[in-house]
Amino acid sequence: MSEKxxxxxDDITCEVERGTTILQACKCAxxxxxxxxxxxxxEVAGICRICVVEVEGMxxxxxxCAYPIRQPIKVRTNSPRVRRARRVNLDLILSEHYGxxxxxxxxxxxxxxxxxxxxxxxxxRYPSTTTPKFKIDRSTAIVRDQNKCISCKRCIRTCIDLxxxxxxxxxxxxxxxxxxxxxxxxxxxxxxxxxxxCINRCPTGALRSNMPNELLWHAxxxxxxxxxxxxxxxxxxxxxxxxxxxxxxxxxxxxxxxLRRLGFDNVFDTxxxxxxxxMEEGTELLTRLKKVLVDGDSSVKVPMFTSCSPGxxxxxxxxxxxxxxxxxxxxxxxxxxxxxxxxxxxxKVGIDPEKMVVVALMPCVAKKFECNRPEMSDSGHKDVDFxxxxxxxxxxxxxxxxxxxxxxxxxxxxxxxxxxxAGLIFxxxxxxxxxxxxxxxxxxxxxxxxxxxxxxxxxxxxEGIRDATLTIENPLPEYQWLDGVTLKVAVAHGTANARxxxxxxxxxxxxxxxxxxxxxxxxxxxxxxxPIPTSPEIRAARxxxxxxxxxxxxxxxxxxNPEINQLYAEFLGEPLGHLSHKxxxxxxxxxxxFFLEGL
Amino acid sequence: xxxxxxAVTNELQEILLxxxxxxxxxxxxxxxxxxxxxxxxxxxxxxxxxYTGVPIGxxxxxxxxxxxxxxxxRGKFVIRLCRTISCDIAGKEQIVRVLEKELGIRFGETxxxxxxxxxxxxxxxxxxxxxxxxxxxxxxxxxxPERVVEIxxxxxxxxxxxxxxxxxxx
Numbered sequence: 134m135s136e137k138x139x140x141x142x143d144d145i146t147c148e149v150e151r152g153t154t155i156l157q158a159c160k161c162a163x164x165x166x167x168x169x170x171x172x173x174x175x176e177v178a179g180i181c182r183i184c185v186v187e188v189e190g191m192x193x194x195x196x197x198c199a200y201p202i203r204q205p206i207k208v209r210t211n212s213p214r215v216r217r218a219r220r221v222n223l224d225l226i227l228s229e230h231y232g233x234x235x236x237x238x239x240x241x242x243x244x245x246x247x248x249x250x251x252x253x254x255x256x257x258r259y260p261s262t263t264t265p266k267f268k269i270d271r272s273t274a275i276v277r278d279q280n281k282c283i284s285c286k287r288c289i290r291t292c293i294d295l296x297x298x299x300x301x302x303x304x305x306x307x308x309x310x311x312x313x314x315x316x317x318x319x320x321x322x323x324x325x326x327x328x329x330x331c332i333n334r335c336p337t338g339a340l341r342s343n344m345p346n347e348l349l350w351h352a353x354x355x356x357x358x359x360x361x362x363x364x365x366x367x368x369x370x371x372x373x374x375x376x377x378x379x380x381x382x383x384x385x386x387x388x389x390x391x392l393r394r395l396g397f398d399n400v401f402d403t404x405x406x407x408x409x410x411x412m413e414e415g416t417e418l419l420t421r422l423k424k425v426l427v428d429g430d431s432s433v434k435v436p437m438f439t440s441c442s443p444g445x446x447x448x449x450x451x452x453x454x455x456x457x458x459x460x461x462x463x464x465x466x467x468x469x470x471x472x473x474x475x476x477x478x479x480x481k482v483g484i485d486p487e488k489m490v491v492v493a494l495m496p497c498v499a500k501k502f503e504c505n506r507p508e509m510s511d512s513g514h515k516d517v518d519f520x521x522x523x524x525x526x527x528x529x530x531x532x533x534x535x536x537x538x539x540x541x542x543x544x545x546x547x548x549x550x551x552x553x554x555a556g557l558i559f560x561x562x563x564x565x566x567x568x569x570x571x572x573x574x575x576x577x578x579x580x581x582x583x584x585x586x587x588x589x590x591x592x593x594x595x596e597g598i599r600d601a602t603l604t605i606e607n608p609l610p611e612y613q614w615l616d617g618v619t620l621k622v623a624v625a626h627g628t629a630n631a632r633x634x635x636x637x638x639x640x641x642x643x644x645x646x647x648x649x650x651x652x653x654x655x656x657x658x659x660x661x662x663x664p665i666p667t668s669p670e671i672r673a674a675r676x677x678x679x680x681x682x683x684x685x686x687x688x689x690x691x692x693x694n695p696e697i698n699q700l701y702a703e704f705l706g707e708p709l710g711h712l713s714h715k716x717x718x719x720x721x722x723x724x725x726x727f728f729l730e731g732l
Numbered sequence: 733x734x735x736x737x738x739a740v741t742n743e744l745q746e747i748l749l750x751x752x753x754x755x756x757x758x759x760x761x762x763x764x765x766x767x768x769x770x771x772x773x774x775x776x777x778x779x780x781x782x783y784t785g786v787p788i789g790x791x792x793x794x795x796x797x798x799x800x801x802x803x804x805x806r807g808k809f810v811i812r813l814c815r816t817i818s819c820d821i822a823g824k825e826q827i828v829r830v831l832e833k834e835l836g837i838r839f840g841e842t843x844x845x846x847x848x849x850x851x852x853x854x855x856x857x858x859x860x861x862x863x864x865x866x867x868x869x870x871x872x873x874x875x876x877p878e879r880v881v882e883i884x885x886x887x888x889x890x891x892x893x894x895x896x897x898x899x900x901x902x
Contacts, residue, residue, distance in 0.1 A: 293787070293790065299787030299789050299790060300789065301789065302789035302790060302792055302793040303793045303797075304792065304793055304796040305796045305797065306796070306797045314789070315787070315788055315789025315792060316788070316789070316792050323789070324787075726781075726787070726788075727778045727781065727782070727788060
């Protein structure tokens, strides 16, 4: 039991645990202290000085977010001195910020704008920045506009501490400080994995995704083009937040209606492709295991890593290129779907794939990079034309004047519109693993997984790294070689956790058969394209929405999806077959982490 | 220059081994590389990153934070003239002109022979005897144009003697 310390904040007295910050104590007391550089996912920085408060007996004002309470104190959060200091700090930040609010993607969701409103800023008391000083840096996925940067270092703490990618750095000192990519190289040239977590945590519009909205409107407005959208489970569990729903409200069916009104010719479910991924990836896992356990083939690598997260794929290409053989050769569901749409579906409905535009609604910024990879055109065309994030879709729906709340419930189009609950839970960390276990176990033994209600609880949750074991008993005759084998699996989310796992693997301290890694904290539901803000509570709410939707479904196993079986019967043949190899599998590029090499 | 490059790498290796792989050793490593080579080039940054595991971006951040560390090659003698208020009032500008004229370079530059670099620094605690400057680790106060010429000459002379083996004062 830790010691309780009495604190008096304004006229409220309360007791807090030793080490609680003043900011946390204020929250307990029901008081709001404004913050800017503080974020619930990140380390304390105490840089912006917006949260300053008066502590009795101390001469200077203290940053509430960075002051741990160690003895009884009296705090004033709303004295004239505090208000004056906050306003001066805010005015100084504003004078450095190129605040072109009309043209800013964060207009209305900008934390700095909100603070300026809250503090009644009616003029610039210091010279304001009227012309941009820096060039805007664009990659296929991310746009970086230093003119709007206020040096709060949330992105730095995200990139270096939370994700351990280290594509960003703080250069110079004091007034000259610049938040930039390493060595100020273009963001497309550094080790950036496009996870977009920095975008979710940037208080202003200094970091944003590369929006394809104008091009997409152009395609929708073109009567020659057949525009198809596939929606992933995570955006459906989060886009409601942009329209006034509580976090954790799934709006799948209303969204279908909205997308049709927006002008999409077909609305399909990425869960279908997730089921397809499970068929391919599950078969690949069994094939690898047989080669290793039975044939003793040393050229085949286990553990096998999942390859659904394009952020993780680029991370391993940069940081662990020697492990690329461990990465499943399966494309992600988004890319599998694109390849199937432009071949099987195009032929089935008689549409020229050249005139087909495939859009993927994703929670993810890295999906933009993924669909632009040169190797992702096995259908003979660019498999997926646009990766659209949840936020960008919300903008389009608003622009079209559609009220999401008033939409009727509509279903997906068929075929290719039926997804199982196993595909659905891909959206949460551990979901791919759970979906794979549900199918692989049943394929091998002929019995459903030995977990109550098909819920593979050991792989669920929000701990950074989780592992589980599953012993195969009495398998079907063709899988006799797996009898008595204990499969060891692990799940990691956030690349920092993935790194811990990788370092242990490298040191030979751990051994697994199958590992799921998602680049973003919480999995896809915490993706870089999801509505802002994000916090552990919001991510947990989205996860609840996804798991409860899974429970409402009858079809909860990928291999039982009739539309998947139809696809194999009519077109692909069998998992890992010739056509599957051509359309659904890919290869990777070792990139390394020292991009200065060769200069 | 192939052998020269190789010697540099060995020297770098020695510095790295001396301090070890711990992240906290980054600054001592960088200081020593900087002092030994006169600057920290991109090759050194990569080697330090490979050895300590600290990402190159962070290393670059540290180098740009400390003005005594640099990526640009500096001269054998780095002259840092104080630009803070006491020295400024006491006639810093005159000293600037003499230094630039004597060495034939502007502030921020290095002489062609790689001997001298000119830079500004903030207060070095010599406010009792302004204007003041540092040449590498040594401080010189109460500067007048004549004294600056004398100091520079003594450095040039000792270098000349070193080069031709006169022994000479150090």
